[in-house]
Amino acid sequence: MEQNNDLDIAKEMSLGYYLTGVTILAVAALLGFIVRLSQTGALGNVPQLYYTLMTLHGMAAFVGWGCFVAMGLTWYTLVKHLDSPLHSTKLVMFIYWNFMVGVLLLVVAALFGNFGGSWVFLYPLSFYGYWENWAAFMWNLGVALAGISIILYGVEILLTIKKAGFGLLDALGFEILKPSKWKEGEKRVPLPIVPLAVIGWGMIIATLPFAYLLVYTLLEFMDLVPRMDTLLAKNMLWWFGHPVVYLILFPVVSFMYSIVMDYTGHDIIGEKWAKSAWFVATVVQNFIGAHHVYADLAQQQWVHAISEVGTYAIILPSLVSIFSITGTIYLYKFKWDVASSYVFVSLTFWLLAGMSGWVNATIALNEFVHNSLWVVAHFHTMAVLALSTLLFGMAFHIMDQYKGVYSKKMAKDALIVYVVSGVGFVHLWFIQGLWGGIRRSYRSTPESLNLFTWISLVFAFFLMFGLWMNFYNSYMSLTQSGEKVKEEVAVAAD
Ligand code: HEM
Numbered sequence: 001m002e003q004n005n006d007l008d009i010a011k012e013m014s015l016g017y018y019l020t021g022v023t024i025l026a027v028a029a030l031l032g033f034i035v036r037l038s039q040t041g042a043l044g045n046v047p048q049l050y051y052t053l054m055t056l057h058g059m060a061a062f063v064g065w066g067c068f069v070a071m072g073l074t075w076y077t078l079v080k081h082l083d084s085p086l087h088s089t090k091l092v093m094f095i096y097w098n099f100m101v102g103v104l105l106l107v108v109a110a111l112f113g114n115f116g117g118s119w120v121f122l123y124p125l126s127f128y129g130y131w132e133n134w135a136a137f138m139w140n141l142g143v144a145l146a147g148i149s150i151i152l153y154g155v156e157i158l159l160t161i162k163k164a165g166f167g168l169l170d171a172l173g174f175e176i177l178k179p180s181k182w183k184e185g186e187k188r189v190p191l192p193i194v195p196l197a198v199i200g201w202g203m204i205i206a207t208l209p210f211a212y213l214l215v216y217t218l219l220e221f222m223d224l225v226p227r228m229d230t231l232l233a234k235n236m237l238w239w240f241g242h243p244v245v246y247l248i249l250f251p252v253v254s255f256m257y258s259i260v261m262d263y264t265g266h267d268i269i270g271e272k273w274a275k276s277a278w279f280v281a282t283v284v285q286n287f288i289g290a291h292h293v294y295a296d297l298a299q300q301q302w303v304h305a306i307s308e309v310g311t312y313a314i315i316l317p318s319l320v321s322i323f324s325i326t327g328t329i330y331l332y333k334f335k336w337d338v339a340s341s342y343v344f345v346s347l348t349f350w351l352l353a354g355m356s357g358w359v360n361a362t363i364a365l366n367e368f369v370h371n372s373l374w375v376v377a378h379f380h381t382m383a384v385l386a387l388s389t390l391l392f393g394m395a396f397h398i399m400d401q402y403k404g405v406y407s408k409k410m411a412k413d414a415l416i417v418y419v420v421s422g423v424g425f426v427h428l429w430f431i432q433g434l435w436g437g438i439r440r441s442y443r444s445t446p447e448s449l450n451l452f453t454w455i456s457l458v459f460a461f462f463l464m465f466g467l468w469m470n471f472y473n474s475y476m477s478l479t480q481s482g483e484k485v486k487e488e489v490a491v492a493a494d
Pocket residue numbers: 029030032033035036054055057058059061062065066117118119120376380383384388438439440441460463464467
């Protein structure tokens with residue numbers, strides 16, 4: 001009874017984060033559409049509009065939706081698989097509200113102060129834009145607040161695991177080194193907990209250099225410190241900037257394990273292999289961010305080399321997980337429903353997006369695609385088709401056990417609308433990128449392919465519409481009632 005209560009609380013926490021995040025996504029998708037439209041020239045010559053809305057779109061979609069919802073759905077997953085309560089629901093509430101204050105500052109900085117330094121706002125860009133100084137200050141402060149929430153998220157995960165009686169090192173995959181743990185009937189860390197522990201630990205480490213950079217920038221705005229070395233600043237940013245992608249991906253893998261376990265009634269196959277791969281991620285995740293600065297010739301060669309090898313190594317957890325999950329679905333009877341359909345699509349695009357990522361990671365190929373629209377295509381394939389899909393899948397899975405899903409049919413239709421249009425949308429970018437189109441350009445590049453931009457708008461519209469269908473369905477599921485309740489009402493009316 002006690003346990004059920006803890007799970008109910010975690011469910012409400014998770015769905016609260018989710019509903020907020022999906023609302024942010026609904027707006028972010030509209031911004032993305034306007035940004036793409038502005039590149040055609042249809043709105044006139046509007047570079048500032050493009051940069052400001054692109055900056056807000058990137059931050060809102062990636063952090064306000066992706067990271068925030070991945071964080072939110074973690075609460076349920078922890079309690080469910082650890083069979084033990086959260087360490088502190090007060091901390092979970094604080095993380096939420098502190099993050100929201102950060103979001104508010106970001107919105108004000110962009111919409112009222114015109115900040116448009118892109119979502120990574122490479123140092124020292126904050127000091128040199130068409131925007132007001134106060135706006136850049138507020139933007140840096142907003143990101144710093146989100147950063148504090150991210151660190152606390154990591155802390156809450158680790159403390160919850162500890163509270164449940166598991167060793168932290170074991171949860172990070174070190175269990176594979178202990179033969180005694182692998183005897184029949186031994187209690188081991190549940191597999192869905194492992195990616196959560198890895199990202200919890202990873203974010204505590206990686207956010208620190210970034211937080212230093214943000215605080216330094218704030219002090220520099222107050223003329224209290226001199227200009228920092230810009231290459232050092234870039235490395236500090238990317239130390240965090242790469243693994244923050246894992247703040248979405250690793251929880252997504254955890255949710256995928258969890259859903260597949262529920263839908264097959266079996267554990268994921270190859271547990272030891274999967275944990276070995278997570279062990280690699282624990283070690284390597286914080287040493288590869290410099291693959292974002294391959295083009296900086298001032299960087300030492302050995303840093304480039306380590307980043308390339310490390311990036312290849314971090315492919316392991318993805319490959320092993322894709323294999324284990326697919327194997328589990330193949331071997332056991334899999335129930336096809338809303339969440340499982342989303343899992344299937346997510347799994348497919350995770351593999352495909354990984355392939356274009358491998359191109360980016362390879363220095364000899366990166367030379368051709370660096371800062372081109374190819375990169376934008378790669379990360380939208382990942383963010384929209386692989387990660388967002390599964391966040392929806394997991395949210396519907398939890399909603400199903402809450403008041404029910406308002407319309408399962410709509411959830412499945414939305415998946416079709418959004419996948420078909422998403423595939424079209426990203427491929428026009430892939431083509432433009434290979435043709436020399438550069439990213440973050442307020443006009444279509446290459447100019448000769450402006451028609452491609454126009455065509456991509458048709459796909460963008462349906463993509464946005466598909467996301468809105470999920471937004472509407474989620475909102476109705478949580479505020480009105482689920483399908484089950486609807487059916488009961490229909491029966492009562494008969
Ligand atoms: C309807 C859906 C979407 C549309 C129409 C859209 C459109 C766009 C456009 C036009 C850009 C500018 C690319 C360039 O010219 O360099 C962009 C950038 C970006 N998008 Fe999206 N996008 C969508 C969904 C998403 C989602 C779901 C995410 C993340 C979860 C995301 C994350 C980003 C990021 C991080 C950037 C980079 C911003 C920057 O460079 O500062 N987008 N998107």
